[in-house]
Amino acid sequence: xRDLNEKAKQAKEKKAALGPDIDLTxxxxxxxxxxxxxSPSQLPEKDRERMLxxxxxxxxxxxxxxxxxxxxAVVYSHSTQDGLLVLPIKQALEEHQWARDYYWKLVNVxxxxxxxGAQLNLHDGYVIRALPGSRVFLPVQACLYLDRNNIxxxxxxxxxxxxxSELHVITGCATSPHLKRGLHVGISEFFVxxxxxxxxxxxxxxxxxxxVRPRSVGVVEEGGLFLNNYICMKxxxxxxxxxxxxxxGRGAVSRFYSLLAxxxxxxxxxxxxxxxxxxxxxAEIIARAISxxxxxxxxxxxxxxxxxxxxxxxxxxxILRGGxxxxxxxxxxxxxxxxxxxxxAVGKIAQEExxxxxxxxxxxxxxxxxxxRGFMSVDIPGLPAPLKAEIDRAxxxxxxxxx
Numbered sequence: 001x002r003d004l005n006e007k008a009k010q011a012k013e014k015k016a017a018l019g020p021d022i023d024l025t026x027x028x029x030x031x032x033x034x035x036x037x038x039s040p041s042q043l044p045e046k047d048r049e050r051m052l053x054x055x056x057x058x059x060x061x062x063x064x065x066x067x068x069x070x071x072x073a074v075v076y077s078h079s080t081q082d083g084l085l086v087l088p089i090k091q092a093l094e095e096h097q098w099a100r101d102y103y104w105k106l107v108n109v110x111x112x113x114x115x116x117g118a119q120l121n122l123h124d125g126y127v128i129r130a131l132p133g134s135r136v137f138l139p140v141q142a143c144l145y146l147d148r149n150n151i152x153x154x155x156x157x158x159x160x161x162x163x164x165s166e167l168h169v170i171t172g173c174a175t176s177p178h179l180k181r182g183l184h185v186g187i188s189e190f191f192v193x194x195x196x197x198x199x200x201x202x203x204x205x206x207x208x209x210x211x212v213r214p215r216s217v218g219v220v221e222e223g224g225l226f227l228n229n230y231i232c233m234k235x236x237x238x239x240x241x242x243x244x245x246x247x248x249g250r251g252a253v254s255r256f257y258s259l260l261a262x263x264x265x266x267x268x269x270x271x272x273x274x275x276x277x278x279x280x281x282x283a284e285i286i287a288r289a290i291s292x293x294x295x296x297x298x299x300x301x302x303x304x305x306x307x308x309x310x311x312x313x314x315x316x317x318x319i320l321r322g323g324x325x326x327x328x329x330x331x332x333x334x335x336x337x338x339x340x341x342x343x344x345a346v347g348k349i350a351q352e353e354x355x356x357x358x359x360x361x362x363x364x365x366x367x368x369x370x371x372x373r374g375f376m377s378v379d380i381p382g383l384p385a386p387l388k389a390e391i392d393r394a395x396x397x398x399x400x401x402x403x
Contacts, residue, residue, distance in 0.1 A: 020238055022211050024113065027152035027183040029121045034073040040066060043075075046177055047145065054172025054205040056143040064138040065128070070145045072123035072153060083134025083165075086142075089125040089156055099127055102158050106189040106217035114213040118154045118187045125155035125186070130165035130196070139201075142171040144186065146210075152183040159188065161196035161224075169198070173212075174205040181209035181237075190218030192226045194249065199227040206236040208265060214241040222249025222278070232268065233261035233290075240269040242299065247274065247281040258287040259376055262294025262323050271299025271328070276309040276338075283311040288376050291323030300342070301330040307337030317346035318375055320368075 037043065040058035043051075047070075048058040060066050065079040065086040079086040092099035109119045126142050146153055161167045173184060184206075192198045206212060220226045226245060245254045256272045274283040285300040302311040317325035329342040349371050357367035 020211075022183065022213070022238075024117055024152065024183070026150075028148075028150055029152045029154065031123060032071045032073055032148065032151070034070050034075055036074070037068075037076045040068055040076055043068075047147070050174045050177060050205065051143050051145065051172055054143065054174040055170045055201070055203045056141045056172040056174075060141075062138055063141050064136050065140040067126040067128070067140075067142040068145065069124055069126070069143070069153075069155065071148050071151055074124050077126070079140075081134075081136055081138070083131040084136050084140065084167075085127065085129040085131070086140060087127045089127050089158060090122070092127040092158070099158065102160060102189060102191060103156070104189075106191075106219060107187050107215055111215065114185045115187060115215050118156055118185050118215075121152070121154040122156055123154050125157045127158045127160075128167070128169055129158070129160040130162055130167035132162040132193075133164045134162075135166045136168065137166065139168045139170045142169065144171070144173045144184065145175070146179055146182045146184065147176040148182075149179050150181050152185070155184075155186045157186065157188040158191075159198065159200060160191045161193060161198040163193040164195050165193070166197045167199075170201045170203070172203050172205065175207040175210060179207045182207065183211045184213070186214045186216075188214065188216035190216065190226065190228075190245070192218065192220040192224040192252075194221045195223040196221075197225045199229070201229040202231070204230075204232040204236065204239070205234050206239075208235040209237045211237055212239040212241075214243075216241070216243040218243070218245040218254070220245060220247050220249065220252040220254055222251060224249060224252045226254040227257070228254070228272070229257045230270070231259045232270070233259060235263040235266050236268070237265065238267045242271050242273065244273045245275070247276050247283065248278055250278050251280045252278060253282045255284040256286070256300075258289075258298070260287065260289040260296055260298065262289070262291040262296040262325070264293035264323075266294035268294065269297045269299070271297070271301070273301040273303065274311070275303045275305060276311055277305045279306055279308050281306075281309050283309075285313045287315040289315070289317040289325050289327075290372065290376070291317065291319045291321075291325050293321050293323045295324045297326045297328065299328045299330075301332065302340055302342075303332040303334065304338035304340055305334050307335055310339045312340070313342035315344045316375070318372070319346065319348050320372070
């Protein structure tokens with residue numbers, strides 16, 4: 001009966017999800033042959049510039065590893081640090097049993113047609129693994145890039161922080177300036193082992209007619225920390241994602257942070273769920289959303305399954321120039337002794353705030369930009385300085401574009 005109830009709930013959630021049902025056959029899934037590169041600096045300048053806007057630096061300065069996939073083909077994969085593996089997933093599955101042991105272990109291949117499509121049409125994807133005890137302080141960067149119009153990109157990613165390791169990843173998803181329409185389906189599975197630390201920062205820079213369907217699940221063991229940061233402030237046709245993480249070991253911690261902008265013609269259905277399934281676990285979901293004429297659904301669900309857990313959910317929305325923000329915070333306390341809270345607010349910029357800043361010498365646009373920048377500034381504990389700088393830069397650039 002429990003399985004039937006769970007399936008009924010999942011069906012209800014899928015029905016409630018915002019965004020069109022995509023006809024996958026209208027996109028070209030045939031593999032594209034692209035030569036390997038000796039260095040990301042060999043990429044065309046226009047590609048390097050777009051990747052940089054998504055946090056991926058072709059110079060590799062300040063990076064411990066790099067993975068770049070263009071359309072369906074891996075063009076570059078490299079690690080510069082001992083104890084760090086950066087591999088295309090097809091290569092990893094062919095060469096390593098441990099990769100096969102992790103593959104499709106958290107995400108259900110039959111969860112929906114997008115997961116099934118990723119299994120049937122796998123183009124590639126990355127495996128990033130920090131070996132036991134290794135400390136990868138400089139971020140690993142990964143770019144999933146689309147260049148050909150109307151192409152689909154199916155990827156599967158494994159991110160593994162082994163016991164007592166530390167790993168920081170920045171993944172930039174972007175499209176060529178000339179691309180108008182495409183499909184990206186990304187499966188990601190996160191494994192945070194005992195006393196490991198993983199921060200994963202994803203910056204999306206899509207085209208206005210892009211359809212995007214990420215599907216991801218993570219598991220955090222005893223004493224582990226998983227930071228999952230998501231930034232999408234550029235136009236995209238439809239994006240739908242709902243990452244799930246399970247805290248299975250005593251003292252495990254997970255935090256989700258989202259920065260979203262809904263531009264005209266954009267539909268974002270973004271959220272996350274964290275299961276607190278072990279003693280002394282902690283979780284936090286924080287979302288900031290700005291509607292600049294688009295539609296945003298911000299979902300969050302915290303599930304407390306054992307006594308002594310603590311969790312907080314916060315969603316704040318700001319409507320600038322029309323559009324819709326729908327905040328859906330949920331708390332599920334399933335036993336006595338849980339401590340859970342949430343806040344949700346949607347509003348507009350107060351006129352007195354703008355007038356005050358204008359009295360200090362700013363124009364109206366400058367005053368609005370300053371307020372928006374402050375609204376989108378979120379302190380993310382445990383994030384290394386290079387990743388904090390990338391997030392600040394992405395928000396600043398997007399803020400300029402919106403204004």
